[in-house]
Structure formats: C-alpha cells, structure tokens
Amino acid sequence: MMQQSYKLLLTAAFSLFLILFSGVSFANDTTLNKAEEHIVSGKSENKEEFNVTETILEHIGDDHSWHLWGHTTIHLPVIIYSDKGLEFFSSKNLVDEHHQPVVYAGKYNYKLFENKLKVVKVDGTLDEELTKKTWDFSITKNVASLLITVFILLFVFLRVGAAYKKRGVTSAPKGLQSFMEPIILFVRDEVAIPTIGHKYAKYMPFLLTIFFLILLNNFLGLIPFFPGGANVSGNIAFTMTLAVCVFIVVNLSGNKSYWQHIFWMPGMHWSMKLFLAPIELIGVFVKPISLMIRLFANITAGHVLVLSLICLIFIFKTVYASAIAVPFAVFISLIELLVAFLQAFIFTMLTGMYIGMATEEHHHTGDHDPHYNEA
Amino acid sequence: MVFGSVAAIGAGLAAIGAGIGIGQIGKGAVEGIARQPEAANDIRANMIVAAAFVEAVALFAVVVAFLGTK
Numbered sequence: 195m196m197q198q199s200y201k202l203l204l205t206a207a208f209s210l211f212l213i214l215f216s217g218v219s220f221a222n223d224t225t226l227n228k229a230e231e232h233i234v235s236g237k238s239e240n241k242e243e244f245n246v247t248e249t250i251l252e253h254i255g256d257d258h259s260w261h262l263w264g265h266t267t268i269h270l271p272v273i274i275y276s277d278k279g280l281e282f283f284s285s286k287n288l289v290d291e292h293h294q295p296v297v298y299a300g301k302y303n304y305k306l307f308e309n310k311l312k313v314v315k316v317d318g319t320l321d322e323e324l325t326k327k328t329w330d331f332s333i334t335k336n337v338a339s340l341l342i343t344v345f346i347l348l349f350v351f352l353r354v355g356a357a358y359k360k361r362g363v364t365s366a367p368k369g370l371q372s373f374m375e376p377i378i379l380f381v382r383d384e385v386a387i388p389t390i391g392h393k394y395a396k397y398m399p400f401l402l403t404i405f406f407l408i409l410l411n412n413f414l415g416l417i418p419f420f421p422g423g424a425n426v427s428g429n430i431a432f433t434m435t436l437a438v439c440v441f442i443v444v445n446l447s448g449n450k451s452y453w454q455h456i457f458w459m460p461g462m463h464w465s466m467k468l469f470l471a472p473i474e475l476i477g478v479f480v481k482p483i484s485l486m487i488r489l490f491a492n493i494t495a496g497h498v499l500v501l502s503l504i505c506l507i508f509i510f511k512t513v514y515a516s517a518i519a520v521p522f523a524v525f526i527s528l529i530e531l532l533v534a535f536l537q538a539f540i541f542t543m544l545t546g547m548y549i550g551m552a553t554e555e556h557h558h559t560g561d562h563d564p565h566y567n568e569a
Numbered sequence: 570m571v572f573g574s575v576a577a578i579g580a581g582l583a584a585i586g587a588g589i590g591i592g593q594i595g596k597g598a599v600e601g602i603a604r605q606p607e608a609a610n611d612i613r614a615n616m617i618v619a620a621a622f623v624e625a626v627a628l629f630a631v632v633v634a635f636l637g638t639k
Contacts, residue, residue: 384614484625491628540621 244508250501254425254494257309257335258285262420270338272311276301276328285332302328336432339424343410350374351406381405381542389546390553397549400443404436405542412493412534416527427537428493430486437486440545445478448552455556481548485541492537496530576634583630590623 260268269286278301287298288306295306297314302324305314311332313324333341350370357371367375386394386401411432414422426432454460456474459467503526506519598616602609 487629487632488621488625491625491632495628495631536617536621540618543618 246502246505246509249505249508250498252309253501254428254497255309256425256429258288258306258311258332260335260338260420260423268338270333270335272304273331273333274300274304274311274328275331276324278302335424336426336429339414339422339426340411340432342421343407343414343426346410347406378402385539385542385546389543389550391550393553397443397447397546400439401542401546404440404545405538408436408489408541409535409538412538413531415493415497416530416534425493425497427489428497430490433486433490436489436541437482440485440548441479441482444481444545444548444552447549449555451554451556452552460556481544485544489537489541492533496526496533499526500530574634580631580634583627583634586630587623587627590626591620594619594623 258270258272260270262268269284272281272283272285272288274281281300283298283300288295288304288311290296297303297305297318302313302321303316304311305318306312307320311328311330313321313328315321351374354371354374357368361368366372381402382394382398385405386398390397408427411427415425415427417423456478457471459470459474462470500523503519503523507513507515509515594616598612601612605612
C-alpha cells in the first residue's frame with residue numbers, strides 16, 4: 195500500500211514536470227515568433243525580446259571579456275597575428291559602455307560578431323578574405339580559465355611532490371598530501387593497473403595529468419561566478435587537443451602485435467583480413483574522436499540543462515518561476531558534480547584501455563589455428 | 570499549430586534509445602550484484618563504463634540535433 199501511494203506520487207510529479215516543460219516549449223515558440231514578426235514588419239522596439247537559444251549559446255561560448263559581478267568585467271587582452279604583424283590591445287576597445295560591439299581601428303578594422311573577432315571593411319561590413327588571413331591568439335575566457343587551472347594543478351602537485359621527497363613514500367601523508375593520495379591511488383589501482391597491466395608506471399604521469407586536468411576544469415565550469423564560469427571542458431577545441439594527445443600516445447606506444455591486428459588480423463582467412471584492415475584502420479581514428487565528443491557533449495549538455503532551467507524565470511517573466519527553476523537547477527548541478535567526476539574517470543579509463551590494447555603482449559608463436567572468438 | 574525544430578524530435582528519439590540501453594545495463598548490474606554481492610565493485614565499474622558508451626551515442630545525436638537547429 196505504502197509503495198503504491200509512493201508510485202502514485204511519483205507519477206503525479208512526473209506528469210507535472212512534463213506539463214511544465216511542454217508549457218516552456220510553447221512559451222519559447224511564441225517569443226520566437228514575436229521576434230520574427232518584429233523583424234518582418236521592420237518595427238524597431240527598444241525592449242528586446244528574450245531569446246533562449248541565443249542566451250544559452252552566449253553563456254556556453256567563449257568570450258573576450260570575463261564578467262565578474264554587476265558592472266565589473268575583466269577585459270582580457272586580444273592578440274592578433276596578420277600579414278601586417280603582431281597586434282596587442284585590450285578587448286575594452288571592442289565594446290562600448292552598453293556592451294554593444296564597436297569597430298576598433300588597429301592595423302585593420304576589427305569588430306566582434308557573436309563574440310568572434312572579425313575584420314571589417316571601411317563601411318563596416320564583414321571582410322571574409324582578411325578574416326581568414328588573421329590569426330586570433332587572444333587570451334579569451336577559456337584560455338584564462340585554463341591558465342588558472344594550470345596554476346592550481348602546479349601549486350597542488352609541486353607541494354605534494356615536495357612532501358613525498360621530504361618525508362618519503364613510507365611515512366604517513368600530511369595535510370594536502372593526505373587529501374591527494376587517495377585520489378592518486380584511485381587512478382593507479384582502479385584505472386591504470388586493471389587496464390594497462392604491469393607496464394602501468396610508464397603511463398601514470400599521462401593518465402594523472404589527463405584525469406586531474408579534466409576533473410578540475412569540470413568542477414570550475416560548474417561554479418557560476420569568477421574563478422569558474424568558463425565552459426572549458428565543454429569546448430570542442432579543448433577536448434580535441436586532449437584526444438590528439440591520447441591518439442599520439444596510444445599509437446606511439448603501439449607494439450608490433452597492435453599494428454599486426456590492425457593491418458593483417460592474425461588467425462583469419464586472407465579475404466577476411468583484407469576486409470577487416472580498413473575497418474580497424476578507421477577504428478584507430480574513431481577511438482580518440484569518440485573521446486572528444488563524449489566529454490564535449492556531456493559537459494555542454496549539463497551546462498545547457500542548468501541554463502535552460504534558469505531561463506524559465508525569464509520566459510515566464512515572473513520571479514515566482516524561480517520557486518521551481520532554482521531547486522531543479524540545484525538538483526541538476528548536484529548530478530553534474532557526479533558527471534564531472536564520472537567523465538574525468540571515463541576519459542582516463544578509456545585512455546588506459548586504448549594504451550592497454552596497444553601494448554598488450556600476444557603469444558601467437560606456434561598457434562596457427564583460427565581463433566575467431568578472440569576479442 | 571506547433572512550432573519548433575525537427576531536431577528536437579531527433580533528440581527525443583535518441584533519449585528513448587539511450588534510456589532503454591541504460592535501463593538494460595542497470596538491470597543487468599543489479600541482478601549481477603544480487604547474485605554475487607562480493608563482486609559488486611567490479612560490476613559497478615563495468616556498469617559505469619558501459620553506461621558511458623551508451624550515453625555517448627545518445628549525446629552524439631544531441632550534438633547533431635544541436636547543430637541542426639542552426
């Protein structure tokens with residue numbers, strides 16, 4: 195009986211949730227349609243329509259300035275390399291006091307289009323050809339956040355490393371050291387040793403670097419204000435860099451039997467070998483690509499979820515919507531804490547598995563019988 | 570009239586697929602743990618990895634849907 199009423203309650207809560215969300219999608223549609231109507235009729239209204247998609251995309255994207263609170267913003271430096279040489283100026287010059295993009299006259303005329311720096315012609319229109327020739331090396335929000343992460347990691351691990359040097363590995367850890375030791379041992383015992391085997395020690399620095407870099411970036415991304423707030427691990431360029439590192443490490447440590455299993459699968463008929471080679475070759479590239487997309491999509495999806503819940507308040511245009519939106523946003527944020535750890539773990543685990551596959555010793559000597567069930 | 574993107578339907582379909590998949594994984598893991606409680610840790614670790622694979626496929630679809638809305 196107790197269980198049944200509990201079930202009923204769950205059903206009711208779930209239906210309420212569904213109704214709420216269908217309501218949101220309709221509200222969303224009407225605002226969009228209104229916005230479109232305005233554009234079609236050419237009316238210029240001072241009051242801007244709230245656009246959910248635009249707001250969310252702006253928040254998960256990269257930016258040339260870092261908003262702290264109220265009207266306080268850090269204007270990060272812009273670094274541009276073009277055929278006229280290197281240029282260096284503050285991103286303060288790119289926006290006016292109303293945060294609207296303005297043209298900055300450097301060696302070329304620059305203007306922000308959707309937070310991306312582009313070259314404009316004298317009449318203010320976009321110059322595609324020159325934009326392609328310029329290289330934007332700016333310290334953006336993501337880069338700044340990544341630098342903060344690097345400093346935190348260096349600070350923590352240099353201290354922990356020094357503590358081990360001083361006290362040795364056999365004495366009990368102290369302070370920061372005793373906080374980090376279980377996490378490092380977790381990576382060693384749960385990830386490195388089961389996946390790679392007895393050669394794990396060589397790959398531990400790489401796995402630990404990947405694990406802690408992703409973990410810290412995921413956590414910082416969940417903090418809504420200053421030291422966090424940048425969506426670094428939800429940026430596909432960042433995850434691609436990690437994936438390329440994994441690709442290089444895995445393929446450089448690949449032994450003879452790894453390459454043999456790709457190009458000339460042992461224990462198969464020759465026609466099957468010809469058939470399998472291209473598939474295995476694609477697999478070499480698909481593995482890091484799946485790593486890249488998994489991390490990017492998981493973190494981005496989490497951020498979009500939290501942001502859309504907060505957007506509910508602005509869609510309904512009433513502060514009472516926060517009674518529903520804020521608890522749900524907190525709930526999702528808590529789940530995201532789990533996801534942040536899980537994704538760092540999965541990335542490291544799969545990297546370990548790929549390295550394990552590449553360095554595995556096969557003993558095929560004297561065994562020429564087909565063994566089709568081999569993984 | 571209903572307005573919106575077809576991409577949302579795609580994302581929904583992907584969520585159904587992933588839901589079934591992760592449900593199956595959870596079922597298998599719980600049954601395994603019930604039969605062999607001493608293997609719970611190993612089963613849980615493998616369950617998480619398998620769930621991540623399934624989830625990744627769903628998220629590929631979400632990314633495609635995301636790009637489709639532009």
